[in-house]
Amino acid sequence: xxxxxxxxxxxxxxxxxxxxxxxxxxxxxxxxxxxxxxxxxxxxxxxxxxxxxxxxxxxxxxxxxxxxxxxxxxxxxxxxxxxxxxxxxxxxxxxxxxxxxxxxxxxxxxxxxxxxxxxxxxxxxxxxxxxxxxxxxxxxxxxxxxxxxxxxxxxxxxxxxxxxxxxxxxxxxxxxxxxxxxxxxxxxxxxxxxxxxxxxxxxxxxxxxxxxxxxxxxxxxxxxxxxxxxxxxxxxxxxxxxxxxxxxxxxxxxxxxxxxxxxxxxxxxxxxxxxxxxxxxxxxxxxxxxxxxxxxxxxxxxxxxxxxxxxxxxxxxxxxxxxxxxxxxxxxxxxxxxxxxxxxxxxxxxxxxxxxxxxxxxxxxxxxxxxxxxxxxxxxxxxxxxxxxxxxxxxxxxxxxxxxxxxxxxxxxxxxxxxxxxxxxxxxxxxxxxxxxxxxxxxxxxxxxxxxxxxxxxxxxxxxxxxxxxxxxx
Numbered sequence: 323x324x325x326x327x328x329x330x331x332x333x334x335x336x337x338x339x340x341x342x343x344x345x346x347x348x349x350x351x352x353x354x355x356x357x358x359x360x361x362x363x364x365x366x367x368x369x370x371x372x373x374x375x376x377x378x379x380x381x382x383x384x385x386x387x388x389x390x391x392x393x394x395x396x397x398x399x400x401x402x403x404x405x406x407x408x409x410x411x412x413x414x415x416x417x418x419x420x421x422x423x424x425x426x427x428x429x430x431x432x433x434x435x436x437x438x439x440x441x442x443x444x445x446x447x448x449x450x451x452x453x454x455x456x457x458x459x460x461x462x463x464x465x466x467x468x469x470x471x472x473x474x475x476x477x478x479x480x481x482x483x484x485x486x487x488x489x490x491x492x493x494x495x496x497x498x499x500x501x502x503x504x505x506x507x508x509x510x511x512x513x514x515x516x517x518x519x520x521x522x523x524x525x526x527x528x529x530x531x532x533x534x535x536x537x538x539x540x541x542x543x544x545x546x547x548x549x550x551x552x553x554x555x556x557x558x559x560x561x562x563x564x565x566x567x568x569x570x571x572x573x574x575x576x577x578x579x580x581x582x583x584x585x586x587x588x589x590x591x592x593x594x595x596x597x598x599x600x601x602x603x604x605x606x607x608x609x610x611x612x613x614x615x616x617x618x619x620x621x622x623x624x625x626x627x628x629x630x631x632x633x634x635x636x637x638x639x640x641x642x643x644x645x646x647x648x649x650x651x652x653x654x655x656x657x658x659x660x661x662x663x664x665x666x667x668x669x670x671x672x673x674x675x676x677x678x679x680x681x682x683x684x685x686x687x688x689x690x691x692x693x694x695x696x697x698x699x700x701x702x703x704x705x706x707x708x709x710x711x712x713x714x715x716x717x718x719x720x721x722x723x724x725x726x727x728x729x730x731x732x733x734x735x736x737x738x739x740x741x742x743x744x745x746x747x748x749x750x751x752x753x754x755x756x757x758x759x760x761x762x763x764x765x766x767x768x769x770x771x772x773x774x775x776x777x778x779x780x781x782x783x784x785x786x787x788x789x790x791x792x793x794x795x796x
Contacts, residue, residue, distance in 0.1 A: 435579050
């Protein structure tokens with residue numbers, strides 16, 4: 323009996339500690355309530371989960387770990403690109419407001435001299451990446467959330483081996499959890515041929531909580547500081563081989579021009595964090611890119627090392643500033659309360675809001691949680707289309723003249739915990755290409771109707787509610 327009293331008392335003490343932190347440092351009331359219920363009704367496990375996934379490290383100084391401080395120091399030292407947001411190159415007030423917001427939260431300016439190629443799937447992306455790697459003269463810098471052994475990686479390894487023989491420097495960053503299946507044999511071989519390969523968030527003593535919860539979700543490549551790639555495509559065969567979700571569809575960008583500097587600085591910052599090597603002191607890695615075209619871009623780098631929820635604010639600004647239409651293509655749609663209300667307000671205001679989402683994904687919890695938001699969105703006039711195949715693209719565009727392509731999902735993990743990177747495109751031509759691809763994919767999808775969706779089974783509704791309750795853990 324005494325044991326039960328001790329366990330019960332310990333649980334209450336832990337709960338009141340968690341309750342205090344949720345009450346004083348929580349950001350969103352709905353999320354805070356979920357954590358209060360989880361920490362109370364799931365003894366010990368609930369508090370442990372809160373410590374791992376729920377603590378607002380932006381506000382609680384006790385949990386401002388040395389890794390976060392290291393990143394912040396590097397940002398303040400080297401990430402500023404211009405003395406202002408460079409608004410003169412933008413065409414309208416809407417674009418200028420978005421650009422100013424991103425500059426004020428990240429110090430990353432708009433760059434107007436770029437040549438951008440839209441890559442609509444894995445096949446196009448890998449073909450362009452292989453070509454760029456083969457033409458490398460000085461260095462290759464790669465950073466991906468998922469790097470897995472397979473045909474794609476084998477082809478990249480062949481190119482890297484040849485480039486190393488030619489004296490080209492190669493550096494690779496990968497996420498510890500995302501690249502869990504990357505074979506140690508492959509890492510060892512890369513090191514043997516002179517490639518610098520490092521985990522971005524290794525599990526080690528003193529930073530386990532940081533490493534477990536904060537994933538580096540970026541997918542970028544920089545070749546000779548002349549060519550940059552970014553978007554949603556990882557180094558995995560799921561984009562070329564059929565699995566239980568079919569061949570994954572995704573969207574990526576190939577960029578030449580001034581914006582490559584901003585992408586590269588993001589890599590250099592992460593490389594510094596992973597290795598404590600500051601490559602910004604060498605001109606070879608910091609020389610300015612040449613003007614290559616007439617497309618205006620702005621890179622959005624985000625993560626818990628920033629004081630603001632940068633990508634959530636970016637998405638909110640898109641939704642709130644749209645005048646005619648909002649189109650979203652995303653694999654994981656588990657919106658925050660603010661995002662959800664913004665979509666509803668936009669639709670009720672007469673703006674055409676269209677969501678193109680996968681019918682199923684690689685996470686059943688995320689799928690059920692996503693479905694739980696559909697009824698209220700449909701009732702507000704939002705159009706929702708479900709694809710039979712799995713689209714991994716993270717795209718949003720508004721009014722046919724502003725688009726975002728990157729690594730960021732519509733969920734709390736991307737907004738609060740992940741390190742992400744998006745490219746905002748202030749260009750009617752590229753946005754038109756994205757829209758055309760969006761419309762073609764929409765034709766192959768099934769449109770949800772409110773009356774029909776309401777008839778789903780009680781079992782389905784229950785699963786949706788349960789998974790939505792645990793959405794703060796996603």
